[in-house]
Amino acid sequence: MKFNNLFFYKVYQQWPALFYACCVLVLGTLISGFVIGQSVSPFHVYQMYSQPIPSSEVGNTARIYINNKELNTFLIYQETGDIIRTNMNRLLYLEKSGFKDKYFYKLKETGIGKVIPEICYQKVLSFKKQPHQAYANWLKNYLQNFVKEDIKSLALTNQYYQYNKQGQPIIVKEIPVFKFSYE
Amino acid sequence: MNRALLTRIVFITYLLLLIYKYFNASLLDQQPYPLFVYPGLNFSYWLFMLSGINTFLFLHPFFLNMINILLFVSCIGLIVNPKLTYLAIVFTISIWLYQFLFFEIVAYQGYAKGLLIPCIPFMFKKDFKFKLSFETGRYYLCGLYGLAGLLKITNGAVFKPSHFSDSIRTTVADYIIQNPNSTKTLVMQYFINHQSLGYSLLICAVVLELAFLIGFFTKKYDKYLFLLFFLFHFTNSYLLDIPFINNILIVSLLIPFAFNQKERYFKFE
Numbered sequence: 001m002k003f004n005n006l007f008f009y010k011v012y013q014q015w016p017a018l019f020y021a022c023c024v025l026v027l028g029t030l031i032s033g034f035v036i037g038q039s040v041s042p043f044h045v046y047q048m049y050s051q052p053i054p055s056s057e058v059g060n061t062a063r064i065y066i067n068n069k070e071l072n073t074f075l076i077y078q079e080t081g082d083i084i085r086t087n088m089n090r091l092l093y094l095e096k097s098g099f100k101d102k103y104f105y106k107l108k109e110t111g112i113g114k115v116i117p118e119i120c121y122q123k124v125l126s127f128k129k130q131p132h133q134a135y136a137n138w139l140k141n142y143l144q145n146f147v148k149e150d151i152k153s154l155a156l157t158n159q160y161y162q163y164n165k166q167g168q169p170i171i172v173k174e175i176p177v178f179k180f181s182y183e
Numbered sequence: 184m185n186r187a188l189l190t191r192i193v194f195i196t197y198l199l200l201l202i203y204k205y206f207n208a209s210l211l212d213q214q215p216y217p218l219f220v221y222p223g224l225n226f227s228y229w230l231f232m233l234s235g236i237n238t239f240l241f242l243h244p245f246f247l248n249m250i251n252i253l254l255f256v257s258c259i260g261l262i263v264n265p266k267l268t269y270l271a272i273v274f275t276i277s278i279w280l281y282q283f284l285f286f287e288i289v290a291y292q293g294y295a296k297g298l299l300i301p302c303i304p305f306m307f308k309k310d311f312k313f314k315l316s317f318e319t320g321r322y323y324l325c326g327l328y329g330l331a332g333l334l335k336i337t338n339g340a341v342f343k344p345s346h347f348s349d350s351i352r353t354t355v356a357d358y359i360i361q362n363p364n365s366t367k368t369l370v371m372q373y374f375i376n377h378q379s380l381g382y383s384l385l386i387c388a389v390v391l392e393l394a395f396l397i398g399f400f401t402k403k404y405d406k407y408l409f410l411l412f413f414l415f416h417f418t419n420s421y422l423l424d425i426p427f428i429n430n431i432l433i434v435s436l437l438i439p440f441a442f443n444q445k446e447r448y449f450k451f452e
Contacts, residue, residue, distance in 0.1 A: 167375035
């Protein structure tokens with residue numbers, strides 16, 4: 001293989017700015033992947049499922065009830081369902097963590113974390129808790145676009161599940177988070 | 184078969200994606216004011232949040248509508264006249280703004296490289312810059328997936344026989360609970376209960392990802408990488424319920440090399 005024929009040599013000759021940008025990207029990506037162990041923007045790595053996941057039989061998830069009937073978020077459009085599930089699961093996570101993102105604690109313990117200005121922790125990694133009514137209203141307004149019936153009541157619960165021997169998750173506990181009427 | 188055709192292929196795909204997002208009500212003006220953010224370690228997103236641009240835009244729906252209009256108009260404009268590279272600049276800025284705002288809507292930072300990267304080369308008017316940036320994008324794609332395979336080895340996932348079963352268990356519990364009788368659920372549960380089969384599939388996935396490293400040495404197998412990309416993501420989508428619609432465009436970086444047209448794709452004539 002001739003050195004002159006290498007693509008990145010051609011980039012170096014014809015467009016040095018791109019070459020140097022590539023060098024930074026490669027170095028940053030390798031550090032993100034092999035040293036830090038996760039994506040640190042703009043150095044993105046697909047590290048999902050690269051670390052062993054603990055064999056856990058239990059977990060929890062958000063469940064929504066419209067007019068006392070459970071909503072299957074997988075029967076509406078995929079991105080819509082994703083938006084609903086991730087927002088409600090994010091609510092459950094933040095309620096459990098005192099409305100602070102996990103990086104609020106994780107970063108502060110590291111060397112880099114001590115250099116990051118406090119304003120980042122306050123404005124980016126911590127969140128103001130709102131009354132449950134605000135979350136319910138957001139959800140109702142959003143869901144009404146996709147649900148044929150009028151939403152007269154809306155409830156959110158935190159469902160805890162456990163896998164049985166047949167590989168089926170069974171609900172073991174369901175804790176109400178909020179319920180509101182809209183009549 | 185030239186740069187104009189390649190531009191049209193990529194931006195028709197972008198247009199179809201935008202139409203899909205419209206029907207999913209995930210365009211910016213179709214969303215209420217977001218509830219949460221998920222900043223992660225995305226430091227460019229942190230700067231975006233600290234600037235207050237996100238708050239300003241969400242409070243002024245006129246600008247959200249403008250971003251949507253610019254996305255569609257620039258996309259259609261490039262399909263009609265691929266030589267208007269300034270429209271690619273407008274599109275790239277709009278799609279990056281869209282995606283950064285969408286991170287807040289979805290309260291998660293999903294994989295967005297497929298949406299953000301492929302439009303960048305089309306911003307360059309000069310054919311040699313277009314060619315070099317496009318080909319750099321191809322190496323980026325190969326590196327992204329090859330590195331994913333390497334990380335599964337260095338981080339240890341590949342050495343845990345129950346890893347695939349555990350991944351399904353953790354990721355799709357929600358789906359299984361809400362859809363207990365679907366065919367997809369039965370397949371997922373089969374893999375949960377048959378760890379050795381799941382482990383074989385994990386090894387295949389790692390080999391498939393590592394195969395992208397071949398792209399650093401030769402372009403002869405790009406059409407197979409093109410097919411492997413879809414095989415990998417369809418399987419992920421079915422067994423782990425991981426959507427890949429937003430990622431699909433990144434495979435366009437293999438098109439010129441996969442279909443053996445090489446240099447002609449990088450010039451308008």
